[in-house]
Amino acid sequence: MPTPTLADIQAARARLEGVARETPVYRSETLSSACGRDVHLKAENLQRTGSFKIRGAYNRISMLGEAERRAGVVAASAGNHGQAVAWAAREVGAKATIFMPQDSPMLKVDATRHYGAEVVLTGPAIEEALEEALAYVAESGATFVHPFEDPLVIAGQGTIGLELVDQVRDLETVVIPIGGGGLASGIALALRESKPGLRIVGVQAAGTLPGGPGFTIADGIAVKKPGELTMSILERMLDDMVSVTDEEISEAIVLLLERTKLVVEGAGAVGVAALLHDKVGGSGTTVPVLSGGNIDATLLISVMRHGLASAGRFLVVRTRVADRPGHLAKLLTLLAEERVNVVEVEHQRETPDMSVAETGVELTLLTRDPAHCEEVLALLSEWGYPAVRL
Amino acid sequence: MPTPTLADIQAARARLEGVARETPVYRSETLSSACGRDVHLKAENLQRTGSFKIRGAYNRISMLGEAERRAGVVAASAGNHGQAVAWAAREVGAKATIFMPQDSPMLKVDATRHYGAEVVLTGPAIEEALEEALAYVAESGATFVHPFEDPLVIAGQGTIGLELVDQVRDLETVVIPIGGGGLASGIALALRESKPGLRIVGVQAAGTLPGGPGFTIADGIAVKKPGELTMSILERMLDDMVSVTDEEISEAIVLLLERTKLVVEGAGAVGVAALLHDKVGGSGTTVPVLSGGNIDATLLISVMRHGLASAGRFLVVRTRVADRPGHLAKLLTLLAEERVNVVEVEHQRETPDMSVAETGVELTLLTRDPAHCEEVLALLSEWGYPAVRL
Numbered sequence: 001m002p003t004p005t006l007a008d009i010q011a012a013r014a015r016l017e018g019v020a021r022e023t024p025v026y027r028s029e030t031l032s033s034a035c036g037r038d039v040h041l042k043a044e045n046l047q048r049t050g051s052f053k054i055r056g057a058y059n060r061i062s063m064l065g066e067a068e069r070r071a072g073v074v075a076a077s078a079g080n081h082g083q084a085v086a087w088a089a090r091e092v093g094a095k096a097t098i099f100m101p102q103d104s105p106m107l108k109v110d111a112t113r114h115y116g117a118e119v120v121l122t123g124p125a126i127e128e129a130l131e132e133a134l135a136y137v138a139e140s141g142a143t144f145v146h147p148f149e150d151p152l153v154i155a156g157q158g159t160i161g162l163e164l165v166d167q168v169r170d171l172e173t174v175v176i177p178i179g180g181g182g183l184a185s186g187i188a189l190a191l192r193e194s195k196p197g198l199r200i201v202g203v204q205a206a207g208t209l210p211g212g213p214g215f216t217i218a219d220g221i222a223v224k225k226p227g228e229l230t231m232s233i234l235e236r237m238l239d240d241m242v243s244v245t246d247e248e249i250s251e252a253i254v255l256l257l258e259r260t261k262l263v264v265e266g267a268g269a270v271g272v273a274a275l276l277h278d279k280v281g282g283s284g285t286t287v288p289v290l291s292g293g294n295i296d297a298t299l300l301i302s303v304m305r306h307g308l309a310s311a312g313r314f315l316v317v318r319t320r321v322a323d324r325p326g327h328l329a330k331l332l333t334l335l336a337e338e339r340v341n342v343v344e345v346e347h348q349r350e351t352p353d354m355s356v357a358e359t360g361v362e363l364t365l366l367t368r369d370p371a372h373c374e375e376v377l378a379l380l381s382e383w384g385y386p387a388v389r390l
Numbered sequence: 391m392p393t394p395t396l397a398d399i400q401a402a403r404a405r406l407e408g409v410a411r412e413t414p415v416y417r418s419e420t421l422s423s424a425c426g427r428d429v430h431l432k433a434e435n436l437q438r439t440g441s442f443k444i445r446g447a448y449n450r451i452s453m454l455g456e457a458e459r460r461a462g463v464v465a466a467s468a469g470n471h472g473q474a475v476a477w478a479a480r481e482v483g484a485k486a487t488i489f490m491p492q493d494s495p496m497l498k499v500d501a502t503r504h505y506g507a508e509v510v511l512t513g514p515a516i517e518e519a520l521e522e523a524l525a526y527v528a529e530s531g532a533t534f535v536h537p538f539e540d541p542l543v544i545a546g547q548g549t550i551g552l553e554l555v556d557q558v559r560d561l562e563t564v565v566i567p568i569g570g571g572g573l574a575s576g577i578a579l580a581l582r583e584s585k586p587g588l589r590i591v592g593v594q595a596a597g598t599l600p601g602g603p604g605f606t607i608a609d610g611i612a613v614k615k616p617g618e619l620t621m622s623i624l625e626r627m628l629d630d631m632v633s634v635t636d637e638e639i640s641e642a643i644v645l646l647l648e649r650t651k652l653v654v655e656g657a658g659a660v661g662v663a664a665l666l667h668d669k670v671g672g673s674g675t676t677v678p679v680l681s682g683g684n685i686d687a688t689l690l691i692s693v694m695r696h697g698l699a700s701a702g703r704f705l706v707v708r709t710r711v712a713d714r715p716g717h718l719a720k721l722l723t724l725l726a727e728e729r730v731n732v733v734e735v736e737h738q739r740e741t742p743d744m745s746v747a748e749t750g751v752e753l754t755l756l757t758r759d760p761a762h763c764e765e766v767l768a769l770l771s772e773w774g775y776p777a778v779r780l
Contacts, residue, residue, distance in 0.1 A: 024414055026436065045651045046416065103729060106758045107703075254687070261435045261653040261683030293651030297644070298704070298733060298756060301694050308687055313497075339493060343688055366688060368496045 148182030161190025172284030179221025220267030538572030551580025562674030569611030610657030
């Protein structure tokens with residue numbers, strides 16, 4: 001397959017005009033001061049369908065001939081690519097059939113159907129979905145849209161690079177998530193020629209790399225390695241490729257949510273995670289690409305709870321009070337006097353190692369930072385409520 | 391106090407250029423189809439400091455003379471206004487002193503300090519903070535910046551209206567949060583002349599209106615009524631004033647978060663809540679102003695959990711299984727076969743009305759909608775695990 005040229009990416013940009021959004025770029029004061037360099041965020045999570053994937057999918061699907069369009073398009077994906085193909089097919093009036101693992105989150109199934117695609121639920125994992133998709137393609141004559149090993153798809157994703165040239169003055173470093181590598185290849189191709197001295201860094205999720213636990217909250221880039229075409233481009237174009245842990249990704253998600261008011265999914269937050277942990281190198285004006293915002297609300301809740309707890313802004317303790325009226329109130333009054341916010345109180349009457357005259361209490365407290373947590377624990381013990389941190 | 395003119399608002403816009411962001415407007419497909427009209431969101435939550443308040447604060451503070459600037463500025467606020475005054479004062483090189491109730495969330499205190507202001511923690515409520523602020527003003531000669539009863543503040547907020555004229559074609563209805571009324575007055579003044587037929591609707595939080603419970607998650611507009619100046623403008627300018635409950639606001643927050651990838655605080659979500667509950671009237675292209683995004687992360691978690699539960703996407707049940715190895719696994723296998731996602735399992739060995747041979751289990755399940763919840767409850771009972779919904 002040929003590597004896309006700058007002209008291919010410019011042509012893609014013309015096709016996408018009025019179709020994809022030119023997503024905004026924001027300077028983040030918090031991140032700039034945390035990272036010691038000017039950090040501007042490319043908010044591609046605000047793209048239609050919630051991720052960059054429609055750029056490539058539309059660029060590919062809009063180039064189909066009349067007969068191909070009638071035969072329809074096919075993808076195998078439980079996530080953003082499936083939604084993007086469904087959306088792009090609807091835009092050009094083609095039929096889309098999306099194959100998904102049978103355990104795909106119902107919300108993603110619904111979103112894909114909502115864009116007018118037929119969803120086929122197949123075996124347990126994406127491999128089976130891919131197999132069935134290819135079998136369907138062979139028999140139906142529909143066009144398979146690959147999520148990254150396709151010059152038109154790569155060129156579509158590359159349009160983000162062209163936008164960055166227009167949007168950010170003095171761009172020195174770009175940080176791009178890498179799963180299959182389509183996004184990073186496209187952006188790198190778009191930027192290499194026009195910005196020769198630019199530093200381009202790819203970020204992978206450590207969880208699904210060889211040696212990792214095999215799982216990551218950055219499901220959008222949960223791929224063992226990039227494709228052949230994308231890898232050949234990345235090897236020539238990238239200055240560095242680094243990885244971040246789920247812990248680091250969670251922290252970045254919470255920071256983006258609280259400080260920039262943007263919902264960013266795991267895959268979209270890896271660039272910020274890498275910056276916060278000083279893995280990017282280079283200097284000057286730096287742009288992490290926030291590639292998407294499709295994070296499941298229940299996962300987001302877990303990530304936020306986890307992030308707040310590890311930042312010490314949440315303290316869950318178990319202690320005991322005398323099981324007589326007024327004793328819990330006394331403890332709560334003491335906490336209030338110290339201006340400690342109590343979020344939740346849970347009684348646990350039946351705890352094995354406790355006398356009948358006592359009752360267990362689980363308290364969730366709002367704290368400021370790890371030092372404040374220690375302070376509160378010391379106070380509780382001083383007041384006669386020795387507490388175990390949970 | 392004089393009512394600001396269109397020329398005052400235009401002057402404010404010129405002053406704010408390069409200072410405040412011209413925040414983007416997005417068409418929301420989800421909201422447009424849910425509301426049966428074209429809904430475009432004015433994403434003012436992406437404004438610097440996370441709310442519109444810097445527009446008014448900067449317009450006021452940048453007009454101070456050299457001597458006034460040296461004497462500094464003062465505000466009484468536990469929220470967005472305090473942060474905005476701190477931020478605007480730093481921009482013009484003035485000293486800011488912000489009076490806050492002593493129980494203000496530590497994060498807001500920190501954010502305000504972060505912008506360089508001196509924070510004075512005073513009595514239990516905002517009334518005491520205001521009193522102390524005014525006493526400090528009398529003695530120090532600093533300038534008090536009112537959050538809404540000030541023509542320059544109102545003119546600053548009005549710049550949002552001028553942006554809307556440029557950003558949205560065929561604007562027919564605008565929906566604006568109302569607390570003190572500065573935002574709504576300003577926008578209405580900006581739009582009335584240039585768009586004579588426009589429908590302008592203000593939305594209040596029912597929780598803090600007379601007859602309400604006295605509490606609202608929309609803390610940014612938790613004011614009993616607008617000011618004298620703002621009310622006189624609103625009475626002339628608004629087509630209607632409606633209110634929404636905290637339940638309706640929560641739903642809007644979750645929808646904005648999941649579908650548009652924007653973090654919006656309670657006050658910022660009231661317009662969308664009113665639209666979703668058909669309280670706005672009018673028709674055609676409609677713009678709710680998402681006034682801010684400063685929602686505490688712990689509150690956001692509660693709102694999301696609540697929103698998911700009431701949408702039936704979360705089912706928490708208690709049931710019992712035989713307290714022998716393998717019995718819980720059997721139940722989980724049955725659920726897995728029905729493709730029900732289990733988020734949390736909690737054992738409760740000590741439940742009063744249970745035989746020794748049994749153990750209580752609390753399950754948190756991911757479900758699709760209320761009908762799916764009923765289905766799962768029926769299945770559990772069919773399998774011999776009668777479950778109580780919690």
